[in-house]
Amino acid sequence: MQKTAKLALADGSVFTGTAFGADGEVHGEVVFNTSMTGYQEILTDPSYCGQIVTMTYPQIGNYGIVPEDVESSGIALQGFIIRELCEIPSNYRATQTLDEYLKAAGVIGLQGIDTRALVRKIRTVGAMTGVLSTVDLDDESLVKKAQSSPQLVGQDLVSQVIPQSACEWEEGLSELAQSSSTHSFAGNTIDTLKENEGNTGCDYHIVAIDYGMKWNIARHLKQLGCKVTILPGNCTAQDVLDLNPDGVFLSNGPGDPEPLTYAIETIRGLLGKVPIFGICLGHQLLGLACGCKTFKLKFGHRGANQPVVNQDTGQVEITSQNHGFAIDPDSMPDEVEVTHINMNDNTVAGLRHKTYPAFSVQYHPEASAGPHDSHYLFQQFFESIKQAQVSS
Numbered sequence: 124m125q126k127t128a129k130l131a132l133a134d135g136s137v138f139t140g141t142a143f144g145a146d147g148e149v150h151g152e153v154v155f156n157t158s159m160t161g162y163q164e165i166l167t168d169p170s171y172c173g174q175i176v177t178m179t180y181p182q183i184g185n186y187g188i189v190p191e192d193v194e195s196s197g198i199a200l201q202g203f204i205i206r207e208l209c210e211i212p213s214n215y216r217a218t219q220t221l222d223e224y225l226k227a228a229g230v231i232g233l234q235g236i237d238t239r240a241l242v243r244k245i246r247t248v249g250a251m252t253g254v255l256s257t258v259d260l261d262d263e264s265l266v267k268k269a270q271s272s273p274q275l276v277g278q279d280l281v282s283q284v285i286p287q288s289a290c291e292w293e294e295g296l297s298e299l300a301q302s303s304s305t306h307s308f309a310g311n312t313i314d315t316l317k318e319n320e321g322n323t324g325c326d327y328h329i330v331a332i333d334y335g336m337k338w339n340i341a342r343h344l345k346q347l348g349c350k351v352t353i354l355p356g357n358c359t360a361q362d363v364l365d366l367n368p369d370g371v372f373l374s375n376g377p378g379d380p381e382p383l384t385y386a387i388e389t390i391r392g393l394l395g396k397v398p399i400f401g402i403c404l405g406h407q408l409l410g411l412a413c414g415c416k417t418f419k420l421k422f423g424h425r426g427a428n429q430p431v432v433n434q435d436t437g438q439v440e441i442t443s444q445n446h447g448f449a450i451d452p453d454s455m456p457d458e459v460e461v462t463h464i465n466m467n468d469n470t471v472a473g474l475r476h477k478t479y480p481a482f483s484v485q486y487h488p489e490a491s492a493g494p495h496d497s498h499y500l501f502q503q504f505f506e507s508i509k510q511a512q513v514s515s
């Protein structure tokens with residue numbers, strides 16, 4: 124029997140559809156993702172903590188759930204909204220349907236609403252707080268709850284998703300990921316790249332500071348030959364330096380970067396002492412540590428086809444993105460320069476410190492899901508480590 128679920132937004136609108144996944148009630152910032160594939164990677168990306176995610180692609184669930192494709196140990200997002208659930212997936216790798224997966228994880232799903240109308244509203248009004256419920260179906264009550272639920276700005280959501288302790292990361296890319304990555308390396312496999320380009324990270328010890336890291340980043344670093352030590356996002360600069368790393372990686376993560384003063388302080392303590400590479404939240408935190416400011420975008424960038432232009436080469440990369448905040452270019456101190464720009468709205472998509480070996484991007488070179496155009500950034504990180512070692 125079909126069960127009703129409702130989404131109410133803080134602006135007073137209510138969307139009524141059919142429930143799938145778990146029962147209950149949640150609140151969160153309602154955002155949308157335009158990727159045609161990758162719902163499993165989106166569900167398990169810890170950066171969505173505190174958010175209710177709507178997919179714009181009309182049918183979701185077609186290839187089921189594959190245990191080895193997860194980006195973290197669980198689902199951090201609050202709720203999942205789609206136009207239509209595919210109930211009979213077709214994929215030899217799948218072990219579960221999307222419905223079964225969300226039920227087991229206790230995550231509420233809503234299907235059968237006009238997701239295009241919802242996305243147009245978010246684009247017009249901006250990302251809003253919403254309440255998703257299968258238990259309270261009273262419109263007025265739900266709208267009131269949406270209006271009184273906390274906003275995402277100003278909250279520290281990282282503390283909800285960071286690992287409890289340090290660990291060594293041992294997993295490389297899956298065989299399938301390795302073979303599909305070959306396209307993006309101009310016909311080279313990762314192994315031939317290692318042989319041809321010499322030191323592509325082999326033997327480097329990378330400390331990855333985990334603010335809610337997508338596992339495919341660690342898989343890439345491992346696959347490229349690094350020893351990868353993961354430290355929780357609340358570590359100190361001394362914790363990192365005690366491990367004597369060759370390079371430090373700053374991960375993606377959820378929510379507003381500005382309240383994360385402990386992370387910003389740690390990065391300040393590392394700048395100039397060790398080469399740094401940051402992705403997404405890691406990029407925003409590096410910027411803040413260098414003296415930049417961040418601001419909230421109207422509705423963010425979440426999808427797998429965001430065009431970014433590299434200011435050094437003039438080349439355009441098609442990138443995977445998931446963020447709601449960005450670096451304010453007017454706040455940049457002289458020591459920092461913009462390296463990449465998002466071509467949809469000219470926001471800052473990459474930066475570099477002019478004197479210290481430290482750079483970062485607002486998007487996801489590890490893809491998962493998405494194109495592999497930006498994989499070269501891992502090589503760039505290794506190059507900056509090599510140069511730092513030569514000149515020291």
Ligand SMILES: NC(=O)CC[C@H](N)C(=O)O
Pocket residue numbers: 170374375376377378379380402403404405445446447448449
């Ligand atoms: N994927 C991420 O790291 C997201 C960064 C940050 N939480 C934002 O929304 O902008």
